[in-house]
Amino acid sequence: MRLAERGMPFVIALVAIAAGFGLSVGLDGYFVYLGMSAVVAGISLLGLGVVTGSAGMISLCQLTFGAVGAWVVSALNEAQAPGGFLTWLVLGGLAAGVVGVLVGLPALRLRGINLAVVTLGLAAAADLALVQLQFPGVSGGISVERPDAFSDDRSYFQLAVVVLVLCCLAVYFLRRGRWGSAWQAVAFSERGTAAAGTSVRTSKLTAFAVSATLGGISGGLLTGQVGLAFPASFTAIQSLALYVLAIMSGAHLIDMAVFGAVLWVGVPELLKRWGIPQDWGFVVFGVLGVQALASGGNLGTTVRQVWYRRSKKEPAKLDLAAGTAAIEPKAPGPPVLTVRGLSVSFGHVAALSSVDIAVPEHGVLGVIGPNGAGKSTLVDAISGFLPNAEGSVELGGKPLAGSPSNRARAGLRRTFQQDRVPPGLTVGAYLKFLARRRLTADEIGEALDFFGCPAARTPLSQVDVGARRLVEVVGHLLAKPRVLLLDEPAAGLPHEEHVAFGERLRQVPARFGVSVLLIEHDLDLVRSVCDTITVLDFGRVLASGPQAEVLADPAVLKAYMGETEML
Numbered sequence: 104m105r106l107a108e109r110g111m112p113f114v115i116a117l118v119a120i121a122a123g124f125g126l127s128v129g130l131d132g133y134f135v136y137l138g139m140s141a142v143v144a145g146i147s148l149l150g151l152g153v154v155t156g157s158a159g160m161i162s163l164c165q166l167t168f169g170a171v172g173a174w175v176v177s178a179l180n181e182a183q184a185p186g187g188f189l190t191w192l193v194l195g196g197l198a199a200g201v202v203g204v205l206v207g208l209p210a211l212r213l214r215g216i217n218l219a220v221v222t223l224g225l226a227a228a229a230d231l232a233l234v235q236l237q238f239p240g241v242s243g244g245i246s247v248e249r250p251d252a253f254s255d256d257r258s259y260f261q262l263a264v265v266v267l268v269l270c271c272l273a274v275y276f277l278r279r280g281r282w283g284s285a286w287q288a289v290a291f292s293e294r295g296t297a298a299a300g301t302s303v304r305t306s307k308l309t310a311f312a313v314s315a316t317l318g319g320i321s322g323g324l325l326t327g328q329v330g331l332a333f334p335a336s337f338t339a340i341q342s343l344a345l346y347v348l349a350i351m352s353g354a355h356l357i358d359m360a361v362f363g364a365v366l367w368v369g370v371p372e373l374l375k376r377w378g379i380p381q382d383w384g385f386v387v388f389g390v391l392g393v394q395a396l397a398s399g400g401n402l403g404t405t406v407r408q409v410w411y412r413r414s415k416k417e418p419a420k421l422d423l424a425a426g427t428a429a430i431e432p433k434a435p436g437p438p439v440l441t442v443r444g445l446s447v448s449f450g451h452v453a454a455l456s457s458v459d460i461a462v463p464e465h466g467v468l469g470v471i472g473p474n475g476a477g478k479s480t481l482v483d484a485i486s487g488f489l490p491n492a493e494g495s496v497e498l499g500g501k502p503l504a505g506s507p508s509n510r511a512r513a514g515l516r517r518t519f520q521q522d523r524v525p526p527g528l529t530v531g532a533y534l535k536f537l538a539r540r541r542l543t544a545d546e547i548g549e550a551l552d553f554f555g556c557p558a559a560r561t562p563l564s565q566v567d568v569g570a571r572r573l574v575e576v577v578g579h580l581l582a583k584p585r586v587l588l589l590d591e592p593a594a595g596l597p598h599e600e601h602v603a604f605g606e607r608l609r610q611v612p613a614r615f616g617v618s619v620l621l622i623e624h625d626l627d628l629v630r631s632v633c634d635t636i637t638v639l640d641f642g643r644v645l646a647s648g649p650q651a652e653v654l655a656d657p658a659v660l661k662a663y664m665g666e667t668e669m670l
Protein backbone atom coordinates (compact mmCIF):
# COMPACT_ATOMS: atom_id res chain seq x y z
CA MET A 104 0.00 0.00 0.00
CA ARG A 105 2.73 2.43 1.02
CA LEU A 106 4.75 1.46 -2.04
CA ALA A 107 1.71 2.04 -4.24
CA GLU A 108 1.23 5.44 -2.61
CA ARG A 109 4.84 6.41 -3.18
CA GLY A 110 4.70 5.31 -6.79
CA MET A 111 1.44 7.16 -7.50
CA PRO A 112 3.03 10.54 -8.41
CA PHE A 113 5.27 8.79 -10.93
CA VAL A 114 2.33 6.90 -12.40
CA ILE A 115 0.39 10.16 -12.76
CA ALA A 116 3.48 11.77 -14.30
CA LEU A 117 3.76 9.00 -16.88
CA VAL A 118 0.04 9.26 -17.68
CA ALA A 119 0.41 13.04 -18.09
CA ILE A 120 3.37 12.59 -20.44
CA ALA A 121 1.44 9.97 -22.42
CA ALA A 122 -1.54 12.35 -22.61
CA GLY A 123 0.80 15.10 -23.84
CA PHE A 124 2.11 12.78 -26.56
CA GLY A 125 -1.44 11.87 -27.49
CA LEU A 126 -2.46 15.51 -27.75
CA SER A 127 0.63 16.39 -29.78
CA VAL A 128 -0.33 13.77 -32.35
CA GLY A 129 -4.09 14.19 -32.27
CA LEU A 130 -4.47 17.97 -32.19
CA ASP A 131 -4.54 20.38 -35.04
CA GLY A 132 -1.24 22.35 -35.43
CA TYR A 133 -2.82 25.56 -34.12
CA PHE A 134 -4.02 23.86 -30.94
CA VAL A 135 -0.62 22.26 -30.45
CA TYR A 136 0.81 25.78 -30.43
CA LEU A 137 -1.84 26.90 -27.94
CA GLY A 138 -1.03 23.80 -25.88
CA MET A 139 2.62 24.88 -25.77
CA SER A 140 1.57 28.29 -24.48
CA ALA A 141 -0.55 26.61 -21.79
CA VAL A 142 2.35 24.40 -20.70
CA VAL A 143 4.67 27.42 -20.49
CA ALA A 144 2.08 29.32 -18.42
CA GLY A 145 1.52 26.24 -16.26
CA ILE A 146 5.17 26.17 -15.17
CA SER A 147 5.02 29.86 -14.31
CA LEU A 148 1.77 29.40 -12.36
CA LEU A 149 3.27 26.46 -10.53
CA GLY A 150 6.03 28.77 -9.32
CA LEU A 151 3.55 31.46 -8.37
CA GLY A 152 1.63 28.85 -6.41
CA VAL A 153 4.72 28.21 -4.28
CA VAL A 154 5.32 31.81 -3.31
CA THR A 155 1.71 32.98 -3.02
CA GLY A 156 -0.37 29.91 -2.24
CA SER A 157 2.09 27.92 -0.13
CA ALA A 158 4.21 30.62 1.47
CA GLY A 159 1.47 33.26 1.55
CA MET A 160 3.45 36.15 0.06
CA ILE A 161 2.43 38.50 -2.72
CA SER A 162 4.61 38.38 -5.81
CA LEU A 163 3.57 40.51 -8.77
CA CYS A 164 6.67 40.04 -10.88
CA GLN A 165 6.50 36.39 -11.92
CA LEU A 166 6.93 37.22 -15.61
CA THR A 167 10.01 39.29 -14.78
CA PHE A 168 11.59 36.03 -13.66
CA GLY A 169 10.38 34.60 -16.96
CA ALA A 170 12.15 37.46 -18.74
CA VAL A 171 15.38 36.59 -16.90
CA GLY A 172 15.14 33.00 -18.10
CA ALA A 173 14.33 34.15 -21.62
CA TRP A 174 17.24 36.59 -21.53
CA VAL A 175 19.75 33.95 -20.45
CA VAL A 176 18.56 31.45 -23.06
CA SER A 177 18.65 34.13 -25.80
CA ALA A 178 22.11 35.32 -24.75
CA LEU A 179 23.56 31.80 -24.58
CA ASN A 180 21.97 31.00 -27.94
CA GLU A 181 23.44 34.13 -29.50
CA ALA A 182 26.86 33.24 -28.06
CA GLN A 183 26.38 29.62 -29.19
CA ALA A 184 27.38 28.56 -25.67
CA PRO A 185 28.12 24.85 -25.21
CA GLY A 186 25.47 22.51 -23.86
CA GLY A 187 22.61 23.42 -26.14
CA PHE A 188 19.05 24.50 -25.40
CA LEU A 189 18.29 22.23 -22.46
CA THR A 190 21.43 23.35 -20.60
CA TRP A 191 20.57 26.99 -21.32
CA LEU A 192 17.06 26.36 -20.07
CA VAL A 193 18.39 25.09 -16.75
CA LEU A 194 20.87 27.98 -16.50
CA GLY A 195 18.06 30.44 -17.25
CA GLY A 196 16.03 28.92 -14.42
CA LEU A 197 18.94 29.11 -12.01
CA ALA A 198 19.69 32.73 -12.95
CA ALA A 199 16.04 33.60 -12.34
CA GLY A 200 16.26 31.76 -9.00
CA VAL A 201 19.14 34.02 -7.94
CA VAL A 202 17.14 37.09 -8.96
CA GLY A 203 14.24 35.61 -7.00
CA VAL A 204 16.35 35.52 -3.84
CA LEU A 205 17.30 39.18 -4.37
CA VAL A 206 13.64 40.11 -4.86
CA GLY A 207 12.77 38.04 -1.82
CA LEU A 208 15.06 40.06 0.44
CA PRO A 209 12.56 42.92 0.84
CA ALA A 210 9.94 40.26 1.59
CA LEU A 211 11.78 39.56 4.82
CA ARG A 212 10.60 42.90 6.12
CA LEU A 213 7.57 43.71 4.00
CA ARG A 214 4.13 42.17 3.96
CA GLY A 215 0.83 42.59 2.18
CA ILE A 216 0.32 45.72 0.16
CA ASN A 217 3.91 46.93 0.68
CA LEU A 218 5.34 43.76 -0.79
CA ALA A 219 2.83 44.03 -3.64
CA VAL A 220 4.03 47.56 -4.41
CA VAL A 221 7.70 46.51 -4.39
CA THR A 222 7.22 43.48 -6.64
CA LEU A 223 4.90 45.31 -9.04
CA GLY A 224 7.37 48.22 -9.15
CA LEU A 225 10.11 45.77 -10.04
CA ALA A 226 7.97 44.26 -12.79
CA ALA A 227 7.22 47.72 -14.21
CA ALA A 228 10.91 48.71 -14.09
CA ALA A 229 11.92 45.47 -15.81
CA ASP A 230 9.21 46.10 -18.38
CA LEU A 231 10.68 49.50 -19.29
CA ALA A 232 14.25 48.21 -19.25
CA LEU A 233 13.43 45.32 -21.58
CA VAL A 234 11.82 47.64 -24.13
CA GLN A 235 14.98 49.78 -24.13
CA LEU A 236 17.51 46.95 -24.16
CA GLN A 237 15.77 44.32 -26.31
CA PHE A 238 16.53 40.62 -25.86
CA PRO A 239 19.89 39.30 -27.14
CA GLY A 240 19.74 38.19 -30.75
CA VAL A 241 16.60 40.18 -31.58
CA SER A 242 18.37 42.99 -33.48
CA GLY A 243 20.32 40.43 -35.51
CA GLY A 244 17.27 38.20 -35.98
CA ILE A 245 19.07 35.23 -34.38
CA SER A 246 16.29 32.84 -33.33
CA VAL A 247 16.75 30.51 -30.40
CA GLU A 248 17.56 27.03 -31.68
CA ARG A 249 15.40 24.23 -30.33
CA PRO A 250 17.13 20.91 -29.71
CA ASP A 251 17.41 18.89 -32.95
CA ALA A 252 15.06 16.16 -31.75
CA PHE A 253 12.38 18.72 -30.86
CA SER A 254 12.64 21.16 -33.72
CA ASP A 255 9.03 20.98 -34.97
CA ASP A 256 6.05 22.21 -32.95
CA ARG A 257 4.62 18.79 -32.15
CA SER A 258 7.83 17.41 -30.71
CA TYR A 259 8.60 20.70 -28.94
CA PHE A 260 5.18 20.46 -27.30
CA GLN A 261 6.10 16.98 -26.11
CA LEU A 262 9.35 18.33 -24.68
CA ALA A 263 7.46 21.14 -22.96
CA VAL A 264 5.04 18.62 -21.41
CA VAL A 265 7.97 16.58 -20.07
CA VAL A 266 9.51 19.75 -18.56
CA LEU A 267 6.15 20.67 -17.01
CA VAL A 268 5.77 17.19 -15.53
CA LEU A 269 9.30 17.30 -14.09
CA CYS A 270 8.54 20.71 -12.57
CA CYS A 271 5.29 19.34 -11.10
CA LEU A 272 7.15 16.40 -9.55
CA ALA A 273 9.78 18.76 -8.14
CA VAL A 274 7.10 20.97 -6.57
CA TYR A 275 5.21 17.93 -5.28
CA PHE A 276 8.25 16.55 -3.47
CA LEU A 277 9.40 19.95 -2.24
CA ARG A 278 5.96 20.60 -0.78
CA ARG A 279 6.03 17.29 1.04
CA GLY A 280 9.48 17.97 2.44
CA ARG A 281 10.89 20.38 5.01
CA TRP A 282 10.82 23.38 2.70
CA GLY A 283 7.19 22.82 1.81
CA SER A 284 6.16 22.49 5.45
CA ALA A 285 8.13 25.62 6.28
CA TRP A 286 6.32 27.53 3.50
CA GLN A 287 2.94 26.49 4.86
CA ALA A 288 4.00 27.31 8.39
CA VAL A 289 5.37 30.73 7.54
CA ALA A 290 2.21 31.57 5.59
CA PHE A 291 0.11 30.84 8.66
CA SER A 292 2.32 32.10 11.48
CA GLU A 293 5.85 33.44 11.46
CA ARG A 294 6.01 33.09 15.24
CA GLY A 295 4.91 29.47 15.04
CA THR A 296 7.58 28.83 12.40
CA ALA A 297 10.35 30.37 14.49
CA ALA A 298 9.21 28.45 17.57
CA ALA A 299 9.77 25.25 15.59
CA GLY A 300 13.44 26.18 15.15
CA THR A 301 12.94 27.09 11.49
CA SER A 302 14.28 30.32 10.08
CA VAL A 303 11.47 32.52 8.76
CA ARG A 304 14.02 34.28 6.56
CA THR A 305 15.23 31.07 4.88
CA SER A 306 11.68 29.82 4.43
CA LYS A 307 10.66 32.97 2.59
CA LEU A 308 13.79 33.10 0.46
CA THR A 309 13.53 29.46 -0.60
CA ALA A 310 9.92 30.08 -1.65
CA PHE A 311 10.98 33.05 -3.78
CA ALA A 312 13.93 31.11 -5.21
CA VAL A 313 11.85 28.10 -6.23
CA SER A 314 9.10 30.30 -7.62
CA ALA A 315 11.54 32.38 -9.66
CA THR A 316 13.42 29.32 -10.92
CA LEU A 317 10.18 27.93 -12.30
CA GLY A 318 9.37 31.36 -13.75
CA GLY A 319 12.80 31.38 -15.45
CA ILE A 320 12.32 27.90 -16.90
CA SER A 321 8.95 28.98 -18.21
CA GLY A 322 10.48 32.07 -19.86
CA GLY A 323 13.28 30.01 -21.42
CA LEU A 324 10.80 27.49 -22.76
CA LEU A 325 8.70 30.31 -24.22
CA THR A 326 11.77 31.62 -26.04
CA GLY A 327 12.28 28.21 -27.65
CA GLN A 328 8.62 28.23 -28.64
CA VAL A 329 8.56 31.66 -30.29
CA GLY A 330 12.20 31.84 -31.45
CA LEU A 331 12.73 35.46 -30.52
CA ALA A 332 11.74 36.83 -27.12
CA PHE A 333 9.94 40.17 -26.96
CA PRO A 334 9.17 42.40 -23.98
CA ALA A 335 5.44 42.18 -24.79
CA SER A 336 5.43 38.63 -23.36
CA PHE A 337 6.64 39.75 -19.93
CA THR A 338 4.73 42.93 -19.07
CA ALA A 339 3.84 44.02 -15.53
CA ILE A 340 0.12 43.89 -16.30
CA GLN A 341 0.45 40.26 -17.42
CA SER A 342 2.32 39.44 -14.20
CA LEU A 343 -0.55 41.02 -12.30
CA ALA A 344 -3.13 39.02 -14.24
CA LEU A 345 -1.17 35.81 -13.69
CA TYR A 346 -1.11 36.49 -9.95
CA VAL A 347 -4.87 36.99 -9.92
CA LEU A 348 -5.31 33.75 -11.81
CA ALA A 349 -3.06 31.94 -9.34
CA ILE A 350 -5.10 33.25 -6.41
CA MET A 351 -8.39 32.47 -8.06
CA SER A 352 -7.53 28.92 -9.13
CA GLY A 353 -5.43 27.99 -6.08
CA ALA A 354 -2.18 27.42 -7.98
CA HIS A 355 -0.42 25.95 -4.94
CA LEU A 356 -2.36 22.82 -5.87
CA ILE A 357 -0.62 21.28 -8.85
CA ASP A 358 -3.76 20.32 -10.74
CA MET A 359 -5.12 23.84 -10.27
CA ALA A 360 -1.92 25.41 -11.62
CA VAL A 361 -2.43 23.36 -14.77
CA PHE A 362 -6.12 24.28 -14.85
CA GLY A 363 -5.19 27.95 -14.41
CA ALA A 364 -2.83 27.66 -17.37
CA VAL A 365 -5.64 26.30 -19.51
CA LEU A 366 -7.74 29.33 -18.54
CA TRP A 367 -4.79 31.65 -19.21
CA VAL A 368 -4.68 30.48 -22.82
CA GLY A 369 -8.29 29.42 -23.30
CA VAL A 370 -10.13 32.56 -22.15
CA PRO A 371 -8.36 34.98 -24.57
CA GLU A 372 -8.74 32.40 -27.34
CA LEU A 373 -12.49 32.16 -26.76
CA LEU A 374 -12.77 35.95 -26.66
CA LYS A 375 -10.93 36.13 -29.99
CA ARG A 376 -13.32 33.64 -31.53
CA TRP A 377 -16.27 35.70 -30.30
CA GLY A 378 -14.76 38.85 -31.84
CA ILE A 379 -13.97 40.45 -28.46
CA PRO A 380 -10.50 42.03 -27.95
CA GLN A 381 -8.28 39.56 -26.07
CA ASP A 382 -7.26 42.13 -23.47
CA TRP A 383 -10.72 41.67 -22.00
CA GLY A 384 -9.32 38.39 -20.73
CA PHE A 385 -7.52 40.39 -18.05
CA VAL A 386 -10.86 41.87 -17.00
CA VAL A 387 -12.34 38.37 -16.73
CA PHE A 388 -9.39 37.23 -14.57
CA GLY A 389 -9.69 40.41 -12.49
CA VAL A 390 -13.37 39.82 -11.75
CA LEU A 391 -12.76 36.16 -10.85
CA GLY A 392 -9.80 37.18 -8.68
CA VAL A 393 -11.79 39.83 -6.79
CA GLN A 394 -14.49 37.24 -6.17
CA ALA A 395 -11.87 34.78 -4.85
CA LEU A 396 -10.23 37.40 -2.61
CA ALA A 397 -13.62 38.54 -1.28
CA SER A 398 -14.68 34.99 -0.44
CA GLY A 399 -11.27 34.20 1.06
CA GLY A 400 -11.08 30.92 -0.82
CA ASN A 401 -10.09 29.60 -4.20
CA LEU A 402 -11.45 27.11 -6.65
CA GLY A 403 -9.05 24.30 -5.72
CA THR A 404 -9.59 24.34 -1.96
CA THR A 405 -13.34 24.87 -2.34
CA VAL A 406 -13.66 21.76 -4.50
CA ARG A 407 -11.50 19.76 -2.08
CA GLN A 408 -13.49 20.94 0.96
CA VAL A 409 -16.77 19.97 -0.65
CA TRP A 410 -15.33 16.56 -1.48
CA TYR A 411 -13.99 16.09 2.06
CA ARG A 412 -17.27 17.10 3.66
CA ARG A 413 -19.11 14.60 1.52
CA SER A 414 -16.78 11.79 2.45
CA LYS A 415 -16.37 12.68 6.13
CA LYS A 416 -18.68 15.05 7.96
CA GLU A 417 -17.24 15.53 11.44
CA PRO A 418 -13.93 17.27 12.11
CA ALA A 419 -11.40 14.90 13.70
CA LYS A 420 -11.44 15.15 17.51
CA LEU A 421 -9.35 14.03 20.43
CA ASP A 422 -9.93 10.63 21.92
CA LEU A 423 -8.53 10.67 25.43
CA ALA A 424 -11.03 8.11 26.71
CA ALA A 425 -8.73 5.11 26.35
CA GLY A 426 -6.29 4.89 29.25
CA THR A 427 -2.56 4.57 28.77
CA ALA A 428 -0.07 2.27 30.42
CA ALA A 429 1.20 4.33 33.33
CA ILE A 430 4.90 4.96 33.50
CA GLU A 431 6.76 5.59 36.73
CA PRO A 432 7.54 9.33 37.03
CA LYS A 433 11.18 10.26 37.63
CA ALA A 434 12.06 12.30 40.69
CA PRO A 435 12.61 15.95 39.73
CA GLY A 436 16.32 16.80 39.54
CA PRO A 437 18.28 20.06 39.64
CA PRO A 438 17.07 22.99 37.48
CA VAL A 439 17.47 22.49 33.74
CA LEU A 440 16.04 25.92 32.88
CA THR A 441 16.98 28.82 35.12
CA VAL A 442 15.65 32.33 34.65
CA ARG A 443 17.02 35.16 36.73
CA GLY A 444 15.93 38.79 37.01
CA LEU A 445 13.67 38.71 33.95
CA SER A 446 12.05 42.10 33.35
CA VAL A 447 9.86 43.25 30.48
CA SER A 448 8.08 46.57 30.03
CA PHE A 449 5.55 47.61 27.44
CA GLY A 450 5.73 51.40 27.63
CA HIS A 451 4.73 52.21 31.19
CA VAL A 452 3.38 48.74 31.89
CA ALA A 453 5.88 46.56 33.76
CA ALA A 454 4.71 43.16 32.52
CA LEU A 455 7.52 41.33 34.35
CA SER A 456 9.72 42.66 37.17
CA SER A 457 12.83 40.72 38.15
CA VAL A 458 11.22 37.32 37.79
CA ASP A 459 13.24 34.24 38.83
CA ILE A 460 12.05 30.76 37.96
CA ALA A 461 13.58 27.31 37.73
CA VAL A 462 12.24 24.30 35.83
CA PRO A 463 13.56 21.09 37.41
CA GLU A 464 14.98 18.30 35.25
CA HIS A 465 12.32 15.59 34.79
CA GLY A 466 9.80 17.90 36.44
CA VAL A 467 6.74 19.96 35.57
CA LEU A 468 6.73 23.52 36.87
CA GLY A 469 3.31 25.16 36.97
CA VAL A 470 3.11 28.93 36.44
CA ILE A 471 -0.19 30.34 37.60
CA GLY A 472 -1.57 33.79 38.21
CA PRO A 473 -4.59 35.94 37.42
CA ASN A 474 -5.26 37.38 33.97
CA GLY A 475 -2.62 39.92 33.03
CA ALA A 476 -0.13 38.60 35.62
CA GLY A 477 2.57 38.25 32.96
CA LYS A 478 2.51 34.51 32.24
CA SER A 479 2.50 34.69 28.43
CA THR A 480 5.04 37.49 28.54
CA LEU A 481 7.26 35.18 30.56
CA VAL A 482 7.06 32.49 27.87
CA ASP A 483 7.64 35.07 25.11
CA ALA A 484 10.69 36.45 26.89
CA ILE A 485 12.26 33.07 27.66
CA SER A 486 11.74 31.82 24.12
CA GLY A 487 13.33 34.91 22.54
CA PHE A 488 10.25 36.66 21.16
CA LEU A 489 10.94 39.74 23.27
CA PRO A 490 14.54 40.67 22.43
CA ASN A 491 14.49 43.68 24.75
CA ALA A 492 13.79 41.59 27.84
CA GLU A 493 16.34 42.08 30.62
CA GLY A 494 17.72 39.25 32.72
CA SER A 495 19.37 35.93 32.03
CA VAL A 496 18.14 32.56 30.83
CA GLU A 497 20.19 29.38 31.16
CA LEU A 498 19.36 26.05 29.62
CA GLY A 499 21.29 23.06 30.90
CA GLY A 500 23.80 25.39 32.54
CA LYS A 501 24.53 27.33 29.32
CA PRO A 502 23.30 30.85 28.56
CA LEU A 503 20.37 30.82 26.17
CA ALA A 504 20.17 33.85 23.88
CA GLY A 505 19.47 34.87 20.29
CA SER A 506 16.48 34.50 18.04
CA PRO A 507 13.51 32.24 18.83
CA SER A 508 14.59 29.75 16.16
CA ASN A 509 18.11 29.57 17.67
CA ARG A 510 16.67 28.96 21.11
CA ALA A 511 14.36 26.30 19.73
CA ARG A 512 17.29 24.53 18.10
CA ALA A 513 19.22 24.79 21.37
CA GLY A 514 16.53 22.72 23.06
CA LEU A 515 13.85 25.12 24.27
CA ARG A 516 10.45 24.71 22.68
CA ARG A 517 7.19 26.48 23.31
CA THR A 518 3.54 26.38 22.30
CA PHE A 519 1.14 29.30 21.92
CA GLN A 520 -2.12 30.30 23.48
CA GLN A 521 -3.45 31.14 20.00
CA ASP A 522 -3.82 28.57 17.25
CA ARG A 523 -0.61 28.62 15.21
CA VAL A 524 -0.96 25.23 13.59
CA PRO A 525 -0.83 25.55 9.77
CA PRO A 526 -4.05 24.10 8.34
CA GLY A 527 -2.43 23.32 4.98
CA LEU A 528 -0.44 20.37 6.37
CA THR A 529 -1.41 16.92 7.48
CA VAL A 530 -0.92 15.94 11.13
CA GLY A 531 2.09 13.78 10.18
CA ALA A 532 3.77 16.44 8.03
CA TYR A 533 3.38 18.97 10.83
CA LEU A 534 4.90 16.60 13.38
CA LYS A 535 7.89 16.04 11.11
CA PHE A 536 8.24 19.77 10.60
CA LEU A 537 8.22 20.45 14.34
CA ALA A 538 10.47 17.53 15.23
CA ARG A 539 13.24 18.53 12.78
CA ARG A 540 14.49 14.96 12.70
CA ARG A 541 13.63 11.68 11.03
CA LEU A 542 10.60 10.08 12.65
CA THR A 543 9.45 6.53 12.11
CA ALA A 544 5.78 5.85 11.47
CA ASP A 545 5.67 3.90 14.76
CA GLU A 546 7.15 6.79 16.71
CA ILE A 547 4.56 9.15 15.24
CA GLY A 548 1.71 6.71 15.79
CA GLU A 549 2.63 6.04 19.42
CA ALA A 550 2.98 9.71 20.32
CA LEU A 551 -0.34 10.58 18.64
CA ASP A 552 -2.11 7.66 20.34
CA PHE A 553 -0.69 8.66 23.69
CA PHE A 554 -2.37 12.06 23.46
CA GLY A 555 -5.47 10.68 21.70
CA CYS A 556 -4.78 12.79 18.60
CA PRO A 557 -6.13 12.07 15.10
CA ALA A 558 -4.10 9.87 12.74
CA ALA A 559 -1.05 11.19 10.91
CA ARG A 560 -2.79 11.27 7.54
CA THR A 561 -5.56 13.63 8.71
CA PRO A 562 -5.36 17.14 7.21
CA LEU A 563 -5.01 19.68 10.03
CA SER A 564 -7.78 21.73 8.45
CA GLN A 565 -10.11 18.87 9.39
CA VAL A 566 -8.96 18.63 13.02
CA ASP A 567 -10.85 20.54 15.71
CA VAL A 568 -9.05 23.29 17.55
CA GLY A 569 -8.46 21.49 20.85
CA ALA A 570 -6.93 18.50 19.10
CA ARG A 571 -4.80 20.77 16.90
CA ARG A 572 -3.21 22.28 20.00
CA LEU A 573 -2.32 18.86 21.33
CA VAL A 574 -0.84 17.89 17.96
CA GLU A 575 1.36 20.96 18.42
CA VAL A 576 2.41 19.66 21.84
CA VAL A 577 3.16 16.21 20.42
CA GLY A 578 5.30 17.69 17.62
CA HIS A 579 7.40 19.71 20.03
CA LEU A 580 7.84 16.69 22.29
CA LEU A 581 9.03 14.62 19.34
CA ALA A 582 11.72 17.27 18.79
CA LYS A 583 13.15 16.04 22.11
CA PRO A 584 13.91 19.48 23.55
CA ARG A 585 15.31 19.84 27.07
CA VAL A 586 12.35 21.99 28.10
CA LEU A 587 8.91 22.61 26.65
CA LEU A 588 6.95 25.72 27.65
CA LEU A 589 3.21 25.11 27.38
CA ASP A 590 0.98 28.17 27.29
CA GLU A 591 -2.49 26.98 28.31
CA PRO A 592 -2.41 23.79 26.22
CA ALA A 593 -5.80 22.60 27.50
CA ALA A 594 -7.60 25.83 26.63
CA GLY A 595 -9.36 24.33 23.60
CA LEU A 596 -10.42 21.10 25.36
CA PRO A 597 -13.76 20.40 27.00
CA HIS A 598 -13.32 20.55 30.78
CA GLU A 599 -13.94 16.82 31.26
CA GLU A 600 -10.90 16.05 29.11
CA HIS A 601 -8.58 18.14 31.30
CA VAL A 602 -8.12 15.27 33.76
CA ALA A 603 -7.21 12.78 31.06
CA PHE A 604 -4.87 15.30 29.51
CA GLY A 605 -3.30 15.94 32.93
CA GLU A 606 -2.58 12.21 33.30
CA ARG A 607 -0.67 12.28 30.01
CA LEU A 608 1.17 15.45 30.89
CA ARG A 609 2.40 14.00 34.19
CA GLN A 610 4.11 11.24 32.27
CA VAL A 611 5.81 13.53 29.76
CA PRO A 612 9.19 13.95 31.53
CA ALA A 613 9.64 10.21 32.04
CA ARG A 614 8.22 9.16 28.69
CA PHE A 615 9.74 11.81 26.39
CA GLY A 616 12.70 12.98 28.48
CA VAL A 617 11.39 16.56 28.36
CA SER A 618 10.94 18.90 31.33
CA VAL A 619 7.87 21.12 31.23
CA LEU A 620 6.80 24.61 32.24
CA LEU A 621 3.01 24.67 32.27
CA ILE A 622 0.92 27.82 32.26
CA GLU A 623 -2.63 26.96 33.17
CA HIS A 624 -5.76 28.51 34.66
CA ASP A 625 -7.35 25.19 35.58
CA LEU A 626 -6.02 24.61 39.10
CA ASP A 627 -7.24 21.01 39.17
CA LEU A 628 -5.03 20.32 36.20
CA VAL A 629 -2.10 22.15 37.80
CA ARG A 630 -2.57 20.22 41.01
CA SER A 631 -2.63 16.90 39.23
CA VAL A 632 0.46 17.56 37.18
CA CYS A 633 2.92 20.00 38.74
CA ASP A 634 5.57 19.18 41.31
CA THR A 635 6.47 22.81 41.84
CA ILE A 636 4.53 26.00 41.24
CA THR A 637 5.44 29.65 40.70
CA VAL A 638 2.71 32.22 41.19
CA LEU A 639 2.90 35.51 39.29
CA ASP A 640 0.94 38.58 40.23
CA PHE A 641 1.31 41.96 38.54
CA GLY A 642 4.52 40.73 36.87
CA ARG A 643 6.19 39.69 40.14
CA VAL A 644 6.79 36.32 41.72
CA LEU A 645 4.37 36.04 44.60
CA ALA A 646 5.34 32.56 45.73
CA SER A 647 7.41 29.71 44.42
CA GLY A 648 8.16 26.18 45.60
CA PRO A 649 6.58 22.76 46.12
CA GLN A 650 2.91 22.58 45.17
CA ALA A 651 1.45 22.02 48.65
CA GLU A 652 3.41 24.91 50.19
CA VAL A 653 2.58 27.38 47.45
CA LEU A 654 -1.12 26.60 47.32
CA ALA A 655 -1.35 26.95 51.09
CA ASP A 656 0.54 30.26 51.13
CA PRO A 657 -1.77 32.95 52.60
CA ALA A 658 -0.39 35.57 50.20
CA VAL A 659 -1.35 33.35 47.29
CA LEU A 660 -4.78 32.68 48.78
CA LYS A 661 -5.35 36.37 49.23
CA ALA A 662 -3.97 37.74 45.99
CA TYR A 663 -4.73 34.97 43.59
CA MET A 664 -8.09 33.56 44.58
CA GLY A 665 -9.48 35.86 47.23
CA GLU A 666 -9.40 35.04 50.94
CA THR A 667 -12.68 33.21 51.06
CA GLU A 668 -12.00 30.79 48.25
CA MET A 669 -10.04 27.63 48.97
CA LEU A 670 -7.32 26.71 46.53
Ligand SMILES: Nc1ncnc2c1ncn2[C@@H]1O[C@H](COP(=O)(O)OP(=O)(O)OP(=O)(O)O)[C@@H](O)[C@H]1O
Pocket residue numbers: 449452453454472473474475476477478479480481
Ligand atom coordinates in the same frame (compact mmCIF):
# COMPACT_ATOMS: atom_id res chain seq x y z
N1 LIG B 1 2.27 43.60 23.33
C1 LIG B 1 1.88 44.21 24.45
N2 LIG B 1 1.79 45.55 24.49
C2 LIG B 1 1.40 46.19 25.62
N3 LIG B 1 1.08 45.56 26.77
C3 LIG B 1 1.14 44.22 26.77
C4 LIG B 1 1.54 43.48 25.63
N4 LIG B 1 1.51 42.17 25.93
C5 LIG B 1 1.11 42.09 27.22
N5 LIG B 1 0.89 43.32 27.72
C6 LIG B 1 0.48 43.63 29.08
O1 LIG B 1 1.40 42.96 29.92
C7 LIG B 1 0.70 42.43 31.04
C8 LIG B 1 0.92 40.94 31.11
O2 LIG B 1 0.25 40.32 30.03
P1 LIG B 1 0.28 38.75 29.76
O3 LIG B 1 -0.46 38.50 28.49
O4 LIG B 1 1.66 38.28 29.83
O5 LIG B 1 -0.56 38.20 30.99
P2 LIG B 1 -1.08 36.73 31.24
O6 LIG B 1 -0.79 36.41 32.65
O7 LIG B 1 -0.55 35.81 30.22
O8 LIG B 1 -2.64 36.92 31.05
P3 LIG B 1 -3.71 35.83 30.55
O9 LIG B 1 -3.86 34.84 31.65
O10 LIG B 1 -4.94 36.64 30.33
O11 LIG B 1 -3.18 35.22 29.30
C9 LIG B 1 -0.76 42.83 30.89
O12 LIG B 1 -0.97 44.02 31.61
C10 LIG B 1 -0.89 43.08 29.42
O13 LIG B 1 -1.90 44.04 29.17
